[in-house]
Amino acid sequence: MTGRHTVxxxxxxxxxxxxxxxxxxxxATDAGLRPVLLIHGFSSSSKLNWADAGWIARLQEAGRRVxxxxxxxxxxxxxPEDLDxxxxxxxxxxxxxxVIDSGAxxxxxxxxxxxxxxxxxxxxxxxAWEFGATQSELVHRMVLGGPSNADPLAAFDLVAAQxxxxxxxxxxxxxxxxxxxxxxxxxGNDLFALLSLIEAIKGEPFxxxxxxxxxxxxLVAGDKDERAVSLPExxxxxxxxxxxxxxxxxxxxxxxxxxxxxxxxxxAVAFLGV
Amino acid sequence: xxxxxxxLPDLGEGLIEATVLDWLVSPGDQVERNQPLVELETSKxxxxxxSPQAGKVVRIHGAPGDTINVGEPLIVFEVPDNTxxxxxxxxxxxxxxxxxxxxAVLDED
Numbered sequence: 001m002t003g004r005h006t007v008x009x010x011x012x013x014x015x016x017x018x019x020x021x022x023x024x025x026x027x028a029t030d031a032g033l034r035p036v037l038l039i040h041g042f043s044s045s046s047k048l049n050w051a052d053a054g055w056i057a058r059l060q061e062a063g064r065r066v067x068x069x070x071x072x073x074x075x076x077x078x079x080p081e082d083l084d085x086x087x088x089x090x091x092x093x094x095x096x097x098x099v100i101d102s103g104a105x106x107x108x109x110x111x112x113x114x115x116x117x118x119x120x121x122x123x124x125x126x127x128a129w130e131f132g133a134t135q136s137e138l139v140h141r142m143v144l145g146g147p148s149n150a151d152p153l154a155a156f157d158l159v160a161a162q163x164x165x166x167x168x169x170x171x172x173x174x175x176x177x178x179x180x181x182x183x184x185x186x187x188g189n190d191l192f193a194l195l196s197l198i199e200a201i202k203g204e205p206f207x208x209x210x211x212x213x214x215x216x217x218x219l220v221a222g223d224k225d226e227r228a229v230s231l232p233e234x235x236x237x238x239x240x241x242x243x244x245x246x247x248x249x250x251x252x253x254x255x256x257x258x259x260x261x262x263x264x265x266x267x268a269v270a271f272l273g274v
Numbered sequence: 275x276x277x278x279x280x281x282l283p284d285l286g287e288g289l290i291e292a293t294v295l296d297w298l299v300s301p302g303d304q305v306e307r308n309q310p311l312v313e314l315e316t317s318k319x320x321x322x323x324x325s326p327q328a329g330k331v332v333r334i335h336g337a338p339g340d341t342i343n344v345g346e347p348l349i350v351f352e353v354p355d356n357t358x359x360x361x362x363x364x365x366x367x368x369x370x371x372x373x374x375x376x377x378a379v380l381d382e383d
Contacts, residue, residue, distance in 0.1 A: 044319065054310050054322035185318050187287045257295055260313040260320040 018085045018094050019078025021046075021070040024102050025056050031063025034115045034140055035104050036272060037095070038068050039131075041122030041146070042153060043183040043194060045075030049121055053260045062269045064117075067102045069095060071123075073193025086193075086200035092131050099138075106137050115140035117272040121259060122146040123153065126206045129234075132213035143218045143268040146255050149230040149237075152179070154205035156198045165191065212237045216244045218271040220264050222253030246271070276355050280326055282348045289316045291343045294336040298322070299349075303331045311349060329353040 003026035023046065024035075036059055040049035046068035050056050059066050070077035072085050084090055099116055107115035116138050120128030125144035132139045157176040163169040164180065171177040183194045217238055221228040228249060235245035250261045258264055282292060295313035299305055310322040312334075329351035336342045 048319045048321075052319065052321040057310075253295075257313075257315045257320040260295060260315075260322055262296070262298070262313075 016080075016082070016085065018072055018080055018090070020072065020094055020098065021076035022098050022102065023068050025060060025066040025068065027060040027063045027065060029063050030065065031273075033064060033112050033273070034117055035065040035067050035099070035102065036117045036119060037099055037104075038066060039095070039118065039120040039124030039127050040068075040071065040074070041124050042179070042197070043074070043186055043189060044121070045186075046070050047075060048186070049124070049259060055119070055265065058265045058269060062273060064269075064272075065103075067099060067104075069098055071197070073190050073197055079190045079193035079196075083196055083200050086197040088127060088130065088201060088204045088206075090200075092127060092134070095127070095131060096135065096138075104138065107140055118142045119268055119272075120144050120147075122148075122255070126151070126208075129208055129213060130206075130211065132215060132217070133211035136214050139213070139215055141216045141218075141272050141274075142213060143220065143271055144234075145220045145264065145268075146225055146227055146258065147219060147221070147230055147234055148206070148227045149208050149233045151201070151206040153198050153201045156202070158195060158199060158202070161195065208234055208237050212241045212243060214238075214241055214243045216246070216271075218246045218248065218267060220248045220250065220258070220267065222255065222258035222261070223249040223251055224254040225258060227255060275352050277332055277350050277352055278327075278329070279347050279350045281345045282342045283323075283326075284344055285314075285316055285321075287318070289318065289344070291341050292316045293341050294338050295320060296338055297334055299325075299331050299334070301331050301333060305329065305331060305351075323348075327351065327353070 004023055006023050038050045040046055050068055056066050071091065073079045104116040105114045117140050118128045118132060125147035128142050128144055132142050152175055155175060156179055157173045160171045160173060160176055161180050164171050183189055183191060219231045219234055221231055231247045235247055238245040248267050250258050250263045253261055285292060292314040295315050297312050298310050305325050305328065307328045308324045311325045312323050314321055314323055331349065332352045333350040335347045342348060
C-alpha cells in the first residue's frame with residue numbers, strides 16, 4: 001500500500017502560522033527522484049484538483065513522492081483573518097518552508113533525489129512561475145497547466161461581487177461573475193477567504209515578465225481554454241532568460257476538464273521523470 | 275460467469291449528473307479494483323472514477339459528451355459466479371482515523 005501522512009508546519013514564516021493543510025503521499029516503490037509539489041487552482045483544493053482527478057495516484061505509480069498543500073481559505077486549510085496571509089509572496093514563502101520541512105533539498109549535480117519538481121494549475125501555475133523564478137537552486141523542472149500571462153483574478157471586480165453577495169445586484173463584468181459563480185459552486189468554500197485572496201492578489205498582480213523561471217518548463221492547456229494563447233508568450237519570456245519551455249495543447253479540452261486528461265498527465269510524468 | 279451492472283454513483287455535494295469526457299477502458303478489458311475507468315466532468319470539476327471492483331468489462335454506457343444521471347447504468351462487468359452476489363461501492367480513500375484504546379491497560383503494574 002502507498003502511504004500518506006500530514007505534515008505539521010513547524011516553522012512559521014513572518015511569525016504567524018497560516019494553518020495550511022499539507023499532505024505527503026509516498027509511492028509504493030520509490031523511483032529515487034526528487035519530490036513533486038502540487039499547487040492547485042483558485043476555488044479548488046488538493047482533493048479536487050489532484051486527488052479526484054487522478055494525479056496523485058498517477059505520480060505515485062511513477063514512483064514519485066508527492067507533496068500537496070491546500071491554499072489559504074481552500075480545502076482543509078484555515079481561513080486566516082489577516083489579509084497578508086493571502087498575498088502571493090507570503091504564500092510562496094510558506095510553500096518554500098513546507099517543501100523544506102517535507103524533505104526537499106537544494107539541487108546537487110548528479111543526485112536525482114535532490115531538488116523539487118513542481119506542478120501547478122491555473123492560479124497554482126502563477127504561484128509556481130514566480131516560485132521557480134526565485135528558487136532556481138531548488139526547483140529542477142516545472143509543469144504549468146492552464147497558465148495565464150494576464151491575471152484574471154487581479155481584474156476581479158471585488159466591489160461588484162460584495163454588492164452581489166449582499167443584495168443580489170447583478171455583476172456586469174463577465175469574468176467576475178464567472179469566477180464568483182465557480183467559487184459558490186464548491187460547497188464548504190469560505191467566500192470571505194476567497195475574496196480576501198483576490199484582494200491580496202490585486203495588491204500583487206501577476207507579471208510573468210518581472211521574473212521568469214530558468215529551469216525547463218512544460219506549459220499545458222486545453223485547446224478550448226481561452227488562456228491557451230498565453231502559452232507562446234510565457235514560453236518566449238522563459239526563453240529570454242535562457243529557460244527551455246515546451247508547450248502542449250490538449251485537443252478538445254477546456255480550462256475545467258483538461259485537468260483529468262491522460263495526455264496532460266502522461267506528458268507531465270515524462271517531463272519530470274528525468 | 276455472471277454480469278454486474280454499476281450505475282453512476284452519488285458524486286456527493288448535490289451533483290445529479292456527469293458528462294463523459296473519455297473512457298479509459300473498453301469492453302473486453304480486464305480491470306483491477308481502483309483502476310481508473312472513466313474521466314467525468316461535473317458542474318464543479320473533472321474527475322476520474324476508480325473501478326469499484328475487478329472484472330472483465332462487458333459494456334460501457336455513454337460516449338464522450340454524453341450526460342449520465344446519478345443512478346443510471348455506467349458500466350457492466352463479467353465476474354465469476356460465486357462473486358456476483360457481492361455488490362460493490364466506490365472505494366473511498368479516506369485518511370485513517372485515529373484509534374483510541376478505551377479499555378484499561380491491566381498488565382502495567
